[in-house]
Amino acid sequence: MKTALSFIITLCMTIPPVLFAQTTQPAARRAATPGEQWDQRFDRAMYLYGKEPVAFLKEKAGLLKKGKTLCLAAGEGRNAVYLAQQGFDVTALDASKKGLEKCTALAKQRGVTVKTIVADLSDYDMGKEQYDLITDFYYHDQKMFPKIMAALKPGGMFIMQNFSIDQPKTNRFGPKNPAYLVKPNEVLSHFSGYRILHYEDTVVNLDEGMHQGAGAVVRLIVVKEGVE
Numbered sequence: 594m595k596t597a598l599s600f601i602i603t604l605c606m607t608i609p610p611v612l613f614a615q616t617t618q619p620a621a622r623r624a625a626t627p628g629e630q631w632d633q634r635f636d637r638a639m640y641l642y643g644k645e646p647v648a649f650l651k652e653k654a655g656l657l658k659k660g661k662t663l664c665l666a667a668g669e670g671r672n673a674v675y676l677a678q679q680g681f682d683v684t685a686l687d688a689s690k691k692g693l694e695k696c697t698a699l700a701k702q703r704g705v706t707v708k709t710i711v712a713d714l715s716d717y718d719m720g721k722e723q724y725d726l727i728t729d730f731y732y733h734d735q736k737m738f739p740k741i742m743a744a745l746k747p748g749g750m751f752i753m754q755n756f757s758i759d760q761p762k763t764n765r766f767g768p769k770n771p772a773y774l775v776k777p778n779e780v781l782s783h784f785s786g787y788r789i790l791h792y793e794d795t796v797v798n799l800d801e802g803m804h805q806g807a808g809a810v811v812r813l814i815v816v817k818e819g820v821e
């Protein structure tokens with residue numbers, strides 16, 4: 594008995610404490626994919642960015658091409674549901690299943706239907722000439738732009754509002770990584786071959802859940818119409 598006890602004591606003294614920590618406390622589960630990261634953020638009853646649409650979308654909804662609509666990075670669905678309420682035929686796409694579940698719940702609350710697709714935009718094929726309208730709010734990846742224009746029908750429209758490179762010095766919320774922020778004239782150079790109906794690089798007052806106060810944004814509406 595005494596021998597067994599002294600063996601255990603010797604063992605305990607030779608195992609580094611860090612190994613104890615690893616074996617006794619389960620490591621916090623790290624989200625591996627964007628979908629998992631956003632599932633964790635959206636896994637609460639409140640809607641992180643509220644239930645009302647981006648003000649710019651609401652302001653411009655009347656001039657947008659009505660029809661088959663794809664809302665990219667739609668999150669909890671506030672913009673997708675708003676468009677469905679205005680009579681658009683909406684599909685909401687996001688990497689977060691949890692976000693899209695909340696989108697479906699919001700659509701039900703408002704008495705409309707929104708189709709959903711769980712997908713990662715970094716490798717999602719949007720197809721060719723499928724949509725009358727594509728929207729993108731607060732998800733910036735300039736590699737998507739050619740895919741978006743290809744996926745629009747002739748005469749179709751793209752509307753976006755994303756944080757500009759000025760956002761980190763304007764307010765605390767929003768991405769810090771410059772790769773996710775719109776640089777001056779960056780979108781103009783991508784869409785110069787199409788008709789740009791609206792372009793603004795500005796600071797606005799945001800009132801949308803986590804986004805409260807000044808926000809430095811780039812706003813764009815482009816039509817799939819060639820220009821000479």
Ligand SMILES: C[S@@+](CC[C@H](N)C(=O)[O-])C[C@H]1O[C@@H](n2cnc3c(N)ncnc32)[C@H](O)[C@@H]1O
Pocket residue numbers: 627628631642647665666667668669670671672686687688689692712713714715729730731732
């Ligand atoms: C700041 S939220 C904006 C949500 C929504 N557009 C809004 O304005 O309420 C960014 C969204 O991008 C989505 N997202 C991030 N990375 C993604 C990816 N690789 N593919 C698809 N969606 C992604 C997140 O799940 C999240 O819903």
